Amino acid sequence: MVATLVRLKLRILRHTLRREVWRLVLMIIGILWALSMLPSVIGGMLWLSEQGEGAARDILVVAGTLVVGGWTLIPILVPGMDDSLDIERFATSGTSARRLAPGLLVAGLVSVPAVFTGLVAFAPVLAWHRQDWQTLALAVVCAPLAVVTCLLHSRVCTALAARMLSSRRSRETSAVLGLLAAVLAVPAVLALGSLGLEGALEKVPTIAQVLGWTPLGLPWAAPSAMAVGDRTGALARLALCVVWVLALVVAWIALLQRALVRPPSRSGQARRRADAMLPRTATRRHPGVVAAAAVARRGLRYWTADPRYMGSLLGSVVAPVLIVMLVAAVVDTPAAVALGLGGFMAGTIGWGRHNDVAYDGTAFWLHVAAHVPGWADRLGRTLATFVWAAPVVLLVSLVGAALAGRWELAPAAVGLGFGVLCGGLAVSAVASALLPYPVPEAGANPYAAEMGAVGATMVAQLVSSMATLVVCAPVGALYALSLWVQDSLAGVTLVVGLVGGVLTLAAGVVLGGRVYDGRAPRLLARLA
Amino acid sequence: MAALEARGSHPRPGLRAPVRATRGTYCVRVTAAAGPERAVVLRGLVKRFGATLAVAGIDLDIPAGSFYGVVGPNGAGKTTTLSMATGLLVPDAGTVHVHGVDVWREPAQAAPLLGVLPDGLRLFDRLTGPELISYAGLLRGMDSHVVAARRDDLLGALDLTGAGATLVADYSAGMTKKVALACALVHAPRVLVLDEPFEAVDPVSATAIRTILQQFAANGGTVVMSSHVMALVERVCDHVAVIGAGRILAAGPLDEVRAGQDLEERFVDLLGGATETPELSWLRPSSG
Secondary structure, eight states, rough: OOOOOOOHHHHHHHHHHHHHHHHHHHHHHHHHHHHHHHHHHHHHHHHHHOHHHHHHHHHHHHHHHHHHHHHHHHHHHHHHOOOOOOOOGGGGGTTTTTHHHHHHHHTTOSSSHHHHHHHHHHHHHHHHHTHHHHHHHHHHHHHHHHHHHHHHHHHHHHHHHHHHHHHHHHHHHHHHHHHHHHHHHHHHHHHHHHHHHHHHHHHHHHHHHHTSTTTHHHHHHHHHHHEEEEEHHHHHHHHHHHHHHHHHHHHHHHHHHHHHSSSSOOOOOOOOSSSSSSOOSSOOOOOOHHHHHHHHHHHHHHHHHHHHHHHHHHHHOOOOHHHHHHHHHHHHHHHHHTHHHHHHHHHHHEEEEEEEEHHHHHGGHHHHHHOHHHHHHHHHHHHHHHHHHHHHHHHHHHHHEEEEEHHHHHHHHHHHHHHHHHHHHHHHHHHHHHOOOOEEEEEEEEBBBBTOHHHHHHHHHHHHHHHHHHHHHHHHHHHHHHHOOOOOGHHHHHHHHIIIIHHHHHHHHHHHHHHHHHHHHHHHHHHH | OOHHHHHHHOSSSSSSSSSSGGOOOOOOOOOTTTTTTTTEEEEEEEEEEEEEEEEEEEEEEEEEOOOOEEOOOOOOSHHHHHHHTTTTSSEEEEEEETEEETTTTEEEEEHGGGGESSSOOOOOSBBHHHHHHHHHHHHTTTTTTHHHHHHHHHHHHHOOOGTTTTTGGGGGGHHHHHHHHHHHHHTOEEEEEEETTTTTOOOOHHHHHHHHHHHHTTTTEEEEEEOOHHHHHHHHHHEEEETTTTTEEEEEEEHHTTTTTOOOHHHHHHHTOOOOOOOOOTHHHHGG
16 A cells, blocks of 8 residues: 555656656756755764754754644645645545554655655754764664654644534634734733844753654753753653654544545535625615625635635735744844735735635636626735734734833834735735636645646746835835834825735736736636 | 517517616626617627637627527537526636626626526436525525515526425426525526526426416516527527537527528527437337
């Protein structure tokens, strides 16, 4: 079974590479990058081997934790990374998840990041090569454990997230849990920020000590403990690591089995009202306005009912917070970073809709058949995001100003947030009509990698992000000026953000509408 | 069936008049220059997908008030032709007129005339059935009280009221087909273009759908439907076109196309006769 699945994976890879030159180019770039990184990794490890055991342990554990943490979080925050074989395809083969799991795991190793991680996982062996044979042996044993932990973390987390997003009750639970975690994380970041870079670095040994006992750090900490002579601690960590991997395997098989038996595509739920699409008040309006309002209401439903939207929501709201926290922890001026949180999040939300039509899939035919005016389609889609994103961005900008303790700059932060949100949505209004690229179908695993269009994906993402940067440059420049040069410009930033934002958005809707009108059926053909 | 035969022989006068008063649409009504005789006119339609010529020049006149069946083997180009006729797929060449309106030159004027049920395309399945019907109506800019009334009528007529607040994602294949049909009907079009409307639909619902469509045609509307099932086409359609390899092999009133034969026999004849099916000798319960 293992050999069969690995062959299957290799064959799929070969076919996709043959069909898509761009994927091959990306893969070669990835391999070259990985190869270019290896000498510095090896050099670093050799350097570490000459440092004291304490320094080596701290660095290895912190770096290793980051690697495992990346494998855990990135697939959830950046949908489309999970290129594993889709378990649901095996549903009709009558094979149990237990028999499939080993093959799926090994097949999961067939990817550039996995191979690179595999090589890096053995790096500590180099760092410990001057130590006694027990440390070395432990390092060799722990390396594959670390790789397997990485792979299992990514698989279990995406499977769990897909499950959570697929039903309303679990969505609500996870939203509450996420909010709680975010609230709890704020004081920690504040404490870190108040220490500053130097202070934070002093704490590294303590942090490494703690991380070394977490599942993320166990495989890296075990040989380190052996190196400093703590044999019991080393073996205890090794045992814990093995237990954790086994627990992950059990959890993963259970998730796979559930996916085999009950695919997540069905929502299995009824709404409270049979029809929430019709407006409650029946006022006579322009037909285009009626259509735009309907599109907006439908979009809002999808934000709360479609796992793919929830996934991208997670990415566009949580990822900025995490990145800002990480950056704020290491830079000298955490205040500036905290202030920019609103603008950053506005950018990820607004730019995040640059492929909005593709999420409709072929259901978009209804818009084409009804001949919805382009501006109405664009306006509806924009509103569906704007109505919740504007308050969120406002709140986050104010929280950022409060965290930074720079209330006088709050108008600038709000202006930046609002301006960037409008700019991003304006670019998205044009880009989603112009450059659609494939996304997972409704009801499919929202984290699955979409095969078949790396070139189109790269072009669309590159063009839309560049355009967003250009469109948001004026308000961004004013924000930077009020932050670093003249804080009385904060008011100007607010006005420019609000007025310029609204104008840009209107222009985006009109221009995107023109593009849409010219090519709606062609757009549908691209989605089929 | 009496009504059907009557329709075939007597062209009804005053084909179109009522029903249109409440339509909220953003287009000017265009009086058909070609007269009320032909509801849909296809001329020289061509569509190429890469190396395959899916539709190789189709000319077809569909009379107003007819119940027109489009039949053909798998991959003959039925869906491609109907998609081009309804403004969903850009043709490589050729024109489509619906009641004199050029579908590809004046899409805003053509869209209100057409009710479309595509095959193999998804629906916005995170909406409930009633919501999807409302959504289809609102997209066309209809007044919400008209939408609400028609939605309830359609739900009742298609026996979907019981599904109530269930999301379309949880519908069976037949229910999905029915709700999609409701979406095609909600704006009271003049021409219905339905791709495989009876596929996966149970016999009771099929009867209900057939009655709705026959009444629609009896009131002067035009129904164009594709199907694989010859018996069904023979029963409900008064005109038929046989498509093979992207071309029209025969088209016209049902009896002319049949030419005294069973439609199925005629169909097989037109496609070049039945080929010898090789026997699958191993496909016997006893052979293990």
